Amino acid sequence: MAAETGTPTTLTLKSNDDELFSVAESAAILSVTIRNMVEDGCAGGVIPLDNVDGKTLASVITYMNGISAIPADEEKKKSYRDKFLSDKDFETLADMVLAANYLNMSCLMDAVSAKIAQVMEKKSVGWVRRKFGIENDYTPEEEAAVKEEHKWTFEGVETDDDN
Amino acid sequence: MGTRIERRISRHLPEEIIEEILHSLPSKSLLRFKCVSKRWCSFISSKQFIKRHLKKSKIDTDRTNRSLVSSFRRSPDIVGFMSLFRGPNTTLDPRYLQSLLDDDIIATLDSNHCCMGDSTYDVRILGSCNGLVLMNIENYHYLFLWNPCTREIKKIRCTRPAFKKVYGLGYDEYADDYKVVCIFFSTRRTTSQTEVYSLKADSWKKIEHFDKGSNYPPMCESGKLVNGRLHWLMGHDDNDLVIISLDLVEEKYEIVAGPKNTENICFGSVLNNLGGYLCLITTSSVTGHQSVWVMIEYGQTESWTKIWTCSNSDDAMKMWPLPNDGIYNGKNVWCKYVWCARLVYMVDATTEPICYVESLVSPFGDK
Known part of the structure; x- marks a missing residue:
């Protein structure tokens, strides 16, 4: 245990594309998944994270280090999360939310979900179908009827640029 | 499915x-x-x-999904219209109001509630709960339960004549039911009768009447929803403030004691919900100073705390809570315990704006 040695323990995480990352245990245990492994004594060697690629894992580790350096101040943590996510595009955010879900990091999960919602807010129906990979199962008549019922919600929708 | x-x-x-x-x-x-x-x-x-x-x-801390709704009179000959505040100058189209009176009550508008015009209806907003807004139109024997966000409106018949009626809208968590409360007063000083409309049952029923303390009609038309109960500030004849509360689950009245030491006689007091707290705005008849009181712990009389006093009576003509848990007095916004220097754009509303959370809750209940 870290407390016994007196020096910070470092864990090695391995992404599904075989990249290795060193991270302080105190930051890594923000992930409940990793914490459980540490507590179960499975963190001796390299921790394989089969559902996270290297690019996303690097980003998650940046977040882990950043957020754990902030003392218990919810306002500051929130503004760090906002800044951390501010320049991420939809695909990156989608990877992040999957990683946060797999790593069981509820704060990151909530923040990324809210950020994706913010990105989606003014997007068109077509954009959402493409980004979420959803097939339109309405007949043209059915779709027109649903649209007619909520016509005013189509005002102010951004034109699709697929970003 | x-x-x-x-x-x-x-x-x-x-x-x-x-x-x-x-x-x-x-x-x-x-x-x-x-x-x-x-x-x-x-x-x-x-x-x-x-x-x-x-x-x-x-629980959204940014309060981005709150809006205000208020009704207005533009001129003495009762030109009423309503406004929804999200940003400045977003006003409900009076054609929308017209549609309330038609049988086709679901209006479809192409504008974003943004156009202004004349209307001959005097609309009163009587309460809000979970995104639903309760209103009535003078001389029209219906109440309207309206979700401004989904634009669904339900008409509720309410025909009994009375000297004065006051209303309230709330949610019964136990029965998962929305309830409209109407208190009828037949003359200025008589006992009142209370009826409750259940959205689930789609009908009115009589409940126990309020028989404690003052029987003067309440000083405002709309009950304030705090802690699952509706509150009205009753009229008084001996300088005491009497707040009555109605538990929407039990459908029973209680008295909520007001703050002690309210300095001299209070008149023109206003009850409200300030960020989830029961809030009382009092005016001293001696100094004209207005004070804002908040009941920090619901039901604890000693927890009434004066959070602000306004000494300039010009500033204090109107004081209305805002969606960001601040207070607006027609000039400045007071929020999070500091005065903000910034001005807020708001047309002179003739009635107190009511804040609602934008939701998808249907005024038709479970369809």
Whole structure:
């Protein structure tokens, strides 16, 4: 245990594309998944994270280090999360939310979900179908009827640029 | 079909994550995304989703999904119109009001509630709860339960004549039912009668009348919803403030003691909900100073705390709570215990604006 040695323990995480990352245990245990492994004594060697690629894992580790350096101040943590996510595009955010879900990091999960919602807010129906990979199962008549019922919600929708 | 999406609909994100994301979207976007697929439509329309979405909206610390609604008189000859505040100058189209009176009560407008015009209706806003707004129109024997966000409106018949009627709208968590309360006064100083309309039952019933303390009619038309109870500030004849509360589950009245040491005689007092707290704005008849009191711990008389006093009576003509838990007095915004220097654009409303959370809750109950 870290407390016994007196020096910070470092864990090695391995992404599904075989990249290795060193991270302080105190930051890594923000992930409940990793914490459980540490507590179960499975963190001796390299921790394989089969559902996270290297690019996303690097980003998650940046977040882990950043957020754990902030003392218990919810306002500051929130503004760090906002800044951390501010320049991420939809695909990156989608990877992040999957990683946060797999790593069981509820704060990151909530923040990324809210950020994706913010990105989606003014997007068109077509954009959402493409980004979420959803097939339109309405007949043209059915779709027109649903649209007619909520016509005013189509005002102010951004034109699709697929970003 | 179950309300939870069981099947993977996306090769990108699993459905439980999509659900989380949808809970964070504003109501307007969700209504639009009913067009994405049948599955999204049934999910967004499901009662379970609407409840979870509401819960999330209510705890949103940024208060981005709150709006104000108020009614106005533009000139002495009763030209009434309503306004929804999200940004400045967003006013409800009076054609929309006209549609309330027609049989076709679901209006479809092409503008974003933004056009202004004349209307001959005197609309009063009587309360709000979970995104539903209760209102009536003078000389018109209906109440309207309106979700400004989904634009659904339900007419509720309310025909009994009375010298004065006061109202309230609330939610009975136990029965999962929305309730409209109407207190009837036949003359200035008589005992009142109370009837409660249940959205689930779609009918009115009489409940116990209020027989404690003052029998003067309340000083405002709309009951204030705090802690699952509706509150009215009753008229008084001996300088004492009497606040009555109605528990919407039990349908029983109680008295809530007002603050002690309210300095001299208070008149023109206003009761409200300030960021979830019972709030009383009092005016001293001696100094004209206005004070804002908040009951920090609900039901604890000694927890009434004076959070602000306004000494300039010009500043204190009107004082209304705002969606960001601040107070607006026609000039400045007071919020989070400091005065903000910034001015707020607000037309001179003739009635106190009411704040509502944007939600998908249907005024028709469970369809």
